[in-house]
Amino acid sequence: MATNQRPAGGGSRNVEVVSLSQAEYNRAVKSELQRLGVSYRKLRAQARADEFTSLRARKLWLAIGEARSGRH
């Protein structure tokens, strides 16, 4: 994992960029699911039914869910 800070424009604070390896990313996903007390499968079921248990669950799905870039 690496953390980079570059000077920001507009007199604002530096922007922090954290680079994760695949293993670190997967660990973070697992940790987030544990904090929320839900499995990936259950979160996906909430998304498919559009019945999230909380806004936090919705936001976690937006972060780790199945959104893809395919053109159509």
Added chain:
Amino acid sequence: MVATDLDKLAHDFAERMQRVLNTTICDCVHISAVTASKPGVVLVGHGLDRTSFTSTPFQVGLRKRRPRCWLDIFFKLCLDEPSSYLTVLTSFFGIYAADDEQSCLCHFDYERNKADDYPEAHLQIHGDSTALANWSSRQRKRPLNKLHFPVGGRRFRPSLEDVIEFLIVENLADPRDDWAVELKKEREEFARIQLRASIRSDPHTSLEAARDLGLI
């Protein structure tokens, strides 16, 4: 693309979001980015770090002025090969009365290629609706906060600039004196990015329009 390039793109995107906020309705909001070259995603928002992928709301307000609302912004992006642009996969703009999800007024969501039948770009409003209460219980009935109001589609969905303008004109946020100039500048840049994406997705129509204008 190597990880450092992804980091640079992530940095520039996060910096732009931070600049839009800090030149209009905020003083020192800190937006951060998390990148993972595998699976090739970039997360941008407030409160993100190496172990937290869910953004957190931040106070909207300028120095010495009491904040009247909280804002939560989040983006998930990926690299659009081979163009080397970042593509937004999902986004979330939440407006709150306090640092508490129960106080949510509304959220503007975007989910590219959304799996269900709801619009990719939509607005969900928290509250009660007399209209919904009046409809027969035999009809499909969902509470107001479950309805997905369409908002412009993929190319013309609300931008962060639009949400900031909403907060200002509805007197939910005190702006800087030159907010309108800054917002116009940033909004024009967003419009150019979207126009380029539209051209890439339909170059033939773009060529026809250029011919109509006598440009080619």
